[in-house]
Amino acid sequence: MFESVGWGEILVLVVAGLFILGPERLPSAAAWLGKTSRQVREYATGARDQLRRELGPEFDELRKPLEDLRGLRDFNPRTAVRRTLFDDDPDPAAPMKPNGYAGPNGSGATTPPAAPRLAPGERPPIDPDAT
Incomplete structure (x- = not known):
């Protein structure tokens, strides 16, 4: 529950609690907070x-999509872009063709489109609608 809370944050909370509650009420407030969090955890576990008892095996089927959603929390856009742009490994989910080229977005193209060669000094064509 508190995996991301470090010792620095705990120290700041204790100091803030000392200023807000005072030294005479801080121990009782900490005990109340511990008891309440323990009780909430027991309620969640009981639920x-x-x-699990009522749904049986369907509970595991319900849990799988929720675990997949939990994996999105660890999603890093920089890593995804770097992997997409710079890794030479093709997408494992894309259908592979015999020559190893999956095509753009897994399309049915068997080979990448060949760009026409320009003569030395020749200007590339310009698409006025694209500029």
Whole structure:
């Protein structure tokens, strides 16, 4: 639950608690917070166990998409762009053709389109609608 909270954040919370609550009320507030968080955790565990008992094997089927969504939390756009642009490995989900080229976005193209060669000094064609 508190995986991302470090010692620095805990220290700041304790100091803030000392200023807000005072030293005489801080221990009782910490005890209340611990008891309440423990009780909430027990309620959540009980609800999950009750769902598991009532749904049976369907509970695991319901849980799989939720675990996939939890994986999105670790999504890093920089890594995804770098992997897409600079990795030479093709997308494993894309259908592979015999020559190893999957085509753009897994399309049915068997070979990449060949760009026409320009003569030395020749200007490339310009698409006025694209500029």
